[in-house]
Amino acid sequence: QSALAQPASVSGSPGQSITISCTGTSSDVGTYNLVSWYQQHPGKAPRLMIYEVTKRPSGVSNRFSGSKSGNTASLTISGLQAEDEADYYCYSFVGSSTYVFGTGTKVTVL
Amino acid sequence: EVQLVQSGAEVKKPGESLKISCEGSGYSFSTYWIGWVRQMPGKGLEWMGIIFPGDSDTRYSPSFQGLVTISADKSISTAYLQWSSLKASDTAMYYCARPRLPGIHNVFEVWGQGTMVTVSS
Numbered sequence: 249q250s251a252l253a254q255p256a257s258v259s260g261s262p263g264q265s266i267t268i269s270c271t272g273t274s275s276d277v278g279t280y281n282l283v284s285w286y287q288q289h290p291g292k293a294p295r296l297m298i299y300e301v302t303k304r305p306s307g308v309s310n311r312f313s314g315s316k317s318g319n320t321a322s323l324t325i326s327g328l329q330a331e332d333e334a335d336y337y338c339y340s341f342v343g344s345s346t347y348v349f350g351t352g353t354k355v356t357v358l
Numbered sequence: 359e360v361q362l363v364q365s366g367a368e369v370k371k372p373g374e375s376l377k378i379s380c381e382g383s384g385y386s387f388s389t390y391w392i393g394w395v396r397q398m399p400g401k402g403l404e405w406m407g408i409i410f411p412g413d414s415d416t417r418y419s420p421s422f423q424g425l426v427t428i429s430a431d432k433s434i435s436t437a438y439l440q441w442s443s444l445k446a447s448d449t450a451m452y453y454c455a456r457p458r459l460p461g462i463h464n465v466f467e468v469w470g471q472g473t474m475v476t477v478s479s
Binding site for chain 2 (some may be wrong): 249351
């Protein structure tokens, strides 16, 4: 099972909105609404930001939102802040009780 | 407080065996799946596999099947990841993680602090 495809890097200025894409196939992202997004700061464990495509766990800012169209899921960060600078990974069910992460995207706040 | 506490960093030689642990507390350990995730230095996250401590039902990523063994001892609320013969390419940070809800495994919400494994001659 190959990793889901993400852009290596995305950048934006404070206050702007950015969107990170996560492209899978009709066998994973396209079929199941089980896409999650994780944020990881250097040297830290990942943190869940979005699950089941659009849902936000308690404590996650509403500046983070998720969506999906066809085989591509997206994470949008609005009102970009310095603290949002981190690596972001998508994650999807791929069948047979197995999962795969995306390749990861480094977000830089200019 | 729900938490996963992992065992400490390890430095091993190629060919040696290793078992790292992940102890859960603050919740009913037997009713939640536990997963393992690898992160090689400077690289991304890789899903390795999951186990349901209640009955030891285990699923592996095809990429890790046969290379590692995931197990759990529900009597002491601890999950394990083990290797029988380490390789230099096993050098990585390993995280354990727990899903949001009992009985399902679609999203990891609680994470351990990570165990760094270094394999070098």
